[in-house]
Amino acid sequence: MEEEKKLSYTEQIKELRARRGEGSKEKQERSKEQIKAQKAILAAIDKEAKTVPEIAEATGMNTQEVFWWITAMRKYNKVTDETKKGDYIAYRKK
């Protein structure tokens, strides 16, 4: 299974990008959107812990999207649970 691993990583990536063509640009655009969403959320909870509705209000994103990103960044140690505010957990940047 490893016989085909003859090209360097740079060569492998170059060849696969050429095969993908325009598809590569779409993925890069999507990745930029993902980074933008994470930055906006992290900026909102940098100094003060906030709940999902509070973050949504601060960023202009919808609550469901905010919560999904909080879940994602919590899993990868960028966000931590701080306190309970009413029926919600307040999150803070790690």
Next chain:
Amino acid sequence: MSAATIQKKADVLVVGAGIAGLQASLDLADQGKQILLVESQPSIGGRMINLSKVFPTLDCASCITTPRMASVAHHPSIDLLTYTEVNKIERTNGKFHASITKKPRYLDETACIGCKRCEEACTTFLPDEYDHSLGAKKAISIAFTNAIPQYPVLDMDECLLCGACAKACPTQCINFMQEPQEIEAEAGAVIMATGYNLTEISAKKQYGGDIYPNVISPLQMERLLAPHGPYGGVMRPSDGKIPDSIAFVQCAGSRDKSLGVPYCSRVCCMYAIKQAMLLSGSLPIADITIYYMDIRAFGKGYEQFYQNAKAMGIQFVKAKVGRISEDENHNPILRVERQEDCSQPEEVTHDLVVLSLGMVPAWIPDRDGIIPLEIGEDRFVRSVNEKITPSLTSMEGVFAAGTMTGPKDIVDTIVEAGAAATEAANYLRSQEGR
């Protein structure tokens, strides 16, 4: 270009490494039989490793499954292939010949040390199917914390080709050009243990399971209740609110001819009661309601479990839920027609609703190919001697384990997996000297 086809030989080919496939493999391997165990997912463990606790004992599901997973992975008589599909199984001259494809993980498994540095470096986030899309994973990720084996899979369709994973890997094991590996296997007998799926949450349009974020599946609730669940507790997907009022809608995917599932899935009442009990433990002041047609508590200790749930304050409402809508805050609104006392339809608002979906076969021979076993009216594999030897299928030398032959709970699944192993061993003995 794919590498040369690999040849394998075993006494028994076991297809599926959920709890049934694991149990059947261990039972046969402990008798000295050589097993080739093939699993399509990146990790073994099946549905059961996904669950929080099991009914009626409330034992931790992972604590039961993980030791079996480890035993299988380390057993000298079990050859384990993960992330591998069985394409076809044919019987010729009394032997089974299987055509198998090992899907590319885009890394060298012999070099990977499971350090997760590739996953940390990856910048692409995707919905995590292990958490039923409630949580996130990276484009290269290990399936879950206690996955076996601890090798990641790179989702090449979603990969940015940025090279971050390759740069982070201390063993240089990433291979972006990896191709599928073809395998041909010969075995004396076959055990099929491909498990079940739940009915689609979108199947019953009037319940809006695919539209309303706070109408979730029972497997999503299992993840919310699990200690390492995606949210770190029970919250609702729309906004992270800790729910005060949770409802279960029974028979939301079973006993319904309009869905093509006229049968009872047997376990829905019990898993709903189990989840309700666990919820009342983690959210002591929440109102928990189960809307049911009738409660089917069929196993040992199950009726007592149901009575305990009632004593804990879980509300059981005999009613039919006609439809679900939602308000502007994504609170699900159930239109309920009670079957006791007043039958006037009423609308009840909850914070979170779980649809108790039914069980359907994960693999159906006439739809998915592989091996032409007969199926019953319910589309599950037909057992030719259901009362005496339920693991016998319509093909000599092919045995069914677990939910292959119909909906069943974990206890029955494990018992029938043991029975399938015994039948396979008897069959191999009967073939000796032929």
